[in-house]
Amino acid sequence: xxxxxxxxxxNGSLHPVTAQLVGAASSLxxxxxxxxxxxxxxxxxAHISGVTKVISVEGDxxxxxxxxxxxESLSPLAEGDLLLSSSSTIGRELISSIAASKGIPVVQDxxxxxxxxxxxxxxxxxxxxxxxxxxxxxAISLRANSFESAGEGGRGEVSTVNVxxxxxxxxxxxxxKASERLDxxxxxxxxxxxxxxxxxxxxxxxxxxxxLLGAAVGASRAAVDTWEEIPHSMQVGQTxxxxxxxxxxxxxxxxxxxxxxxMRSSKFILAINKxxxxxxxxxxxxxxxxxxEEALPVLKEQLAEMLSN
Amino acid sequence: MGxxxxxKQVPDTTAKISxxxxxxxxxxxxxxxxxxxxxxxxxxxxxLKESGFGDVVAITCGPSRSAKCLxxxxxxxxxxxxxxxxxxxxxxxxxxxxxxxxxxxxGCDVVMCGKQAADTNSGSTGPGLAASLxxxxxxxxxxxxxxxxVASATRLGPSGMEEVEVGVPCVFTFDKGDSELRxxxxxxxxxxxxxxxxxxxxxxxxxxxxxxxxxxxSHSSPPEKQPGQKFVGxxxxxxxxxxxxxxxxxx
Numbered sequence: 001x002x003x004x005x006x007x008x009x010x011n012g013s014l015h016p017v018t019a020q021l022v023g024a025a026s027s028l029x030x031x032x033x034x035x036x037x038x039x040x041x042x043x044x045x046a047h048i049s050g051v052t053k054v055i056s057v058e059g060d061x062x063x064x065x066x067x068x069x070x071x072e073s074l075s076p077l078a079e080g081d082l083l084l085s086s087s088s089t090i091g092r093e094l095i096s097s098i099a100a101s102k103g104i105p106v107v108q109d110x111x112x113x114x115x116x117x118x119x120x121x122x123x124x125x126x127x128x129x130x131x132x133x134x135x136x137x138x139a140i141s142l143r144a145n146s147f148e149s150a151g152e153g154g155r156g157e158v159s160t161v162n163v164x165x166x167x168x169x170x171x172x173x174x175x176x177k178a179s180e181r182l183d184x185x186x187x188x189x190x191x192x193x194x195x196x197x198x199x200x201x202x203x204x205x206x207x208x209x210x211x212l213l214g215a216a217v218g219a220s221r222a223a224v225d226t227w228e229e230i231p232h233s234m235q236v237g238q239t240x241x242x243x244x245x246x247x248x249x250x251x252x253x254x255x256x257x258x259x260x261x262x263m264r265s266s267k268f269i270l271a272i273n274k275x276x277x278x279x280x281x282x283x284x285x286x287x288x289x290x291x292x293e294e295a296l297p298v299l300k301e302q303l304a305e306m307l308s309n
Numbered sequence: 310m311g312x313x314x315x316x317k318q319v320p321d322t323t324a325k326i327s328x329x330x331x332x333x334x335x336x337x338x339x340x341x342x343x344x345x346x347x348x349x350x351x352x353x354x355x356x357l358k359e360s361g362f363g364d365v366v367a368i369t370c371g372p373s374r375s376a377k378c379l380x381x382x383x384x385x386x387x388x389x390x391x392x393x394x395x396x397x398x399x400x401x402x403x404x405x406x407x408x409x410x411x412x413x414x415x416g417c418d419v420v421m422c423g424k425q426a427a428d429t430n431s432g433s434t435g436p437g438l439a440a441s442l443x444x445x446x447x448x449x450x451x452x453x454x455x456x457x458x459v460a461s462a463t464r465l466g467p468s469g470m471e472e473v474e475v476g477v478p479c480v481f482t483f484d485k486g487d488s489e490l491r492x493x494x495x496x497x498x499x500x501x502x503x504x505x506x507x508x509x510x511x512x513x514x515x516x517x518x519x520x521x522x523x524x525x526x527s528h529s530s531p532p533e534k535q536p537g538q539k540f541v542g543x544x545x546x547x548x549x550x551x552x553x554x555x556x557x558x559x560x
Contacts, residue, residue, distance in 0.1 A: 064466070065466055065467055066445075067436050067439070067446040067447075067448060068439060068440070068444075068445050068446050071436075071440060089448065089449060089465075090467065092431075092432045092433070092436075093432070093435075093436040093446070093448045094436075096401070096432065096433040096434075096435075096436040096437040096440075097436040097437060097439065097440040097446065098440075099401065099402070099433075099437065100401075100402070100405055100436070100437035100438070100439075100440035100441045101440045101441070103402060104402065104522070105400040105401045105402045105403075105521075105522045105523050106401045106431075106433050106437065107401075107431075107523060108429075108430070108431040108432060108433055109430060109431070118526065122430075122531070123333075123428060123429055123430065123528075124320070124326045124333075124427070124428055124430075125322075125427065125430055126531060127325075127326040127531070128326045128328060128333055128528050128529065128530060128531065129528065129529045129530070129531055130525060130527075130528055131525070131526040131527045131528075131529075132523050132524065132525055132526060133523075133524050133526050134522065134523050135522045135523075138522060138523070168445035168475055168476060168479070169445060169447055169473050169474070169475045170473060170474045170475070171466070171471050171472070171473050172461070172471075172472045172473060172474050173471065173472045174468065174469055174470070174471050175463065175469070175470040175471055175472055176469050176470040177468070177469040178465075178467070178468055178469035178470075189559070189560070213560060228487075232484065232485045233465065238322045238427060239322060239345045239346070239427060239485065242430065246559045247553065247557070247559040247560065257323060257325065258322050258323065264531060264534070265531060267557075267559065268553070268557045268559050269534075269537070270549065270553065276539075276541075281537070281539060282534075283534050283537075284537045284539075285534070285535075285537040285538070285557065286537055286538055286540070286549050286552060286553070286557075287537055287538070287539040287540065288539075288540050288541075288542075288543070288545055288546065288549055289539065289540070289541045289542070290541070290542055290543045290545075290546075291543075294542075294543035295543045295546055297543075298543045298544075298546040298547070299546050299550065302546055302547050302550040303550060303560070306550060306551075306554065306560070307560075
């Protein structure tokens with residue numbers, strides 16, 4: 001099988017999920033071509049084990065994100081039986097657009113993929129699991145942290161293609177900088193707060209714990225809807241983000257069905273809530289019945305001590 | 310000129326999803342709603358109409374029950390309703406081909422929809438439709454206004470919130486923004502009940518949906534969690550932290 005991987009970048013370098021895409025491709029067997037939009041990370045991509053070829057696609061259109069322009073630039077280069085991308089916002093948009101221009105179907109946010117092409121994905125934001133069988137040629141986006149990364153030591157051949165695609169979308173002004181914090185959908189550890197935090201300023205306590213652990217900070221829908229200081233981009237659950245970190249810490253979150261849908265597949269769940277009957281305890285591996293005011297200072301202190309050793 | 314707004318009917322987000330015979334048991338779902346992000350698209354489409362930009366054409370693709378979301382759209386101001394009837398599951402290309410044909414039929418040069426639907430959570434339709442229509446695409450918009458043939462949109466881009474300009478024709482997919490969703494009034498609801506719905510079968514639109522490259526093998530429930538360990542009081546935190554390291558091995 002000939003597989004084309006669209007690389008993912010962040011802050012001007014190759015995103016680690018790219019090695020996971022190559023890992024998933026390698027397990028299916030065949031030749032692997034990595035396409036790097038804007039040429040970002042092409043030499044790093046060539047060093048991923050299993051990569052046959054890297055195409056560094058360069059041109060003015062990659063200065064800002066324009067789905068159609070990027071897709072039209074990449075589409076002619078995306079050959080083969082299977083096209084893979086990450087299921088990040090841009091990854092999904094690009095692969096949908098490229099697949100449509102090629103007339104092939106796309107299956108998004110896949111969490112396992114086996115030969116003969118059987119793919120598994122969660123639907124209804126995690127309330128159910130769907131297994132689909134796919135006949136190539138097709139396009140598939142993969143969820144971050146669901147596949148083993150390919151190692152280093154590859155020696156893919158790098159070629160550069162210059163494109164001069166017209167852009168349709170012009171950025172007029174930046175309104176607000178993206179949060180410096182890790183996104184909940186990318187982090188290995190997520191700590192989220194609910195309306196039980198009392199007021200949005202109290203999220204600073206979650207930030208402090210997150211800083212110790214290198215975690216992302218999330219929120220329940222109730223918190224996002226109640227306080228405008230808590231942006232929708234932090235929302236975990238149905239109508240927000242579905243997350244599967246190694247550790248999910250829920251603080252002051254009762255556990256509405258919409259929230260549970262978005263986080264119940266986390267590997268381990270720690271819940272801190274003052275109400276012993278809160279539904280969140282039903283999915284928690286470790287539940288602590290306590291107010292956050294009492295629990296978080298001890299948690300901070302313990303983590304700081306453990307991590308300094 | 311005009312705005313086509315694409316609406317998908319999904320189980321209400323509060324609905325419990327149960328599985329029967331390897332498939333999601335749709336009969337057990339008691340409440341169906343317009344997919345939440347599509348509601349923001351609808352709200353913005355109505356605002357554009359109020360600012361003088363052509364009619365709003367609401368389009369849905371799905372089984373007979375989905376007609377309800379068209380009537381709901383009419384109750385808040387949609388002018389024309391199009392229902393593409395499809396009783397069986399479709400792959401992304403089939404959905405986009407059907408919607409593409411309906412948008413062409415409507416004559417609209419602006420298309421609005423949610424960034425993803427609350428059932429499949431895929432997000433393929435907006436950008437895919439844009440590619441098949443040859444329209445530009447702006448994803449994750451929270452607000453769109455028009456000035457002549459140029460649209461101004463607020464979106465969450467790779468480096469943060471930004472304002473972008475794009476010419477029509479264009480597809481916009483919507484994220485949840487600050488917009489307050491309007492509720493229909495009694496008069497709107499009464500008028501909507503009388504509003505005719507234009508019904509198309511895939512054949513009417515010249516789209517063959519008999520052969521899908523993606524077939525559903527099975528649906529299943531997510532694995533049940535084993536009952537966890539419960540502790541009382543903040544005094545237990547040191548013990549829990551050491552368990553996170555020793556047992557769970559996650560910190």
